[in-house]
Amino acid sequence: MSTTHEANQEAIEKVRDLIKGIDVAMLTTINDQGLVSRPMSTQEVEFDGDLWFITKKDKSVYQELLQNSKVNVAYADKSYVSIRGEAELVEDRTKVEEFWNRSYEMFFDTTSDDPSLVLIKIKAETAEYWEAGNKTKMVKNLLRKITGKDSDDMDLNKTVELG
Numbered sequence: 001m002s003t004t005h006e007a008n009q010e011a012i013e014k015v016r017d018l019i020k021g022i023d024v025a026m027l028t029t030i031n032d033q034g035l036v037s038r039p040m041s042t043q044e045v046e047f048d049g050d051l052w053f054i055t056k057k058d059k060s061v062y063q064e065l066l067q068n069s070k071v072n073v074a075y076a077d078k079s080y081v082s083i084r085g086e087a088e089l090v091e092d093r094t095k096v097e098e099f100w101n102r103s104y105e106m107f108f109d110t111t112s113d114d115p116s117l118v119l120i121k122i123k124a125e126t127a128e129y130w131e132a133g134n135k136t137k138m139v140k141n142l143l144r145k146i147t148g149k150d151s152d153d154m155d156l157n158k159t160v161e162l163g
Contacts, residue, residue, distance in 0.1 A: 022075045
């Protein structure tokens, strides 16, 4: 019999496998007019329940997150993953340096020591994913373990609690 912690860990590992290697995610925030989505470069760190992105304080995403920290991050490749969570703005020069690469330098037209750079840390709350093909049976078995429900009654897209 698995514990809640084991089920959460299994769900996190599943999401990690699904988003690994996907370079760009769509980050959705909320502004005065409604929902806003934009492409963001995914950090090359193992997903552990948190997602990390870099932005600048003069970007609209920064202001939107100051007003409302609820976000959604969508990944699309061989599978589709939608992660809902809570964003936190983090000022950490060491972590910016850790994530920094030449493409950021060109995109932001600055260097990693720019004081206007800020990290977006997203604490994932739930992840919904869709898979097809040969992995269907594996996904159904995983979902049965997580939810405790018979897989014959389930669709291929599911939501898993990550925390």
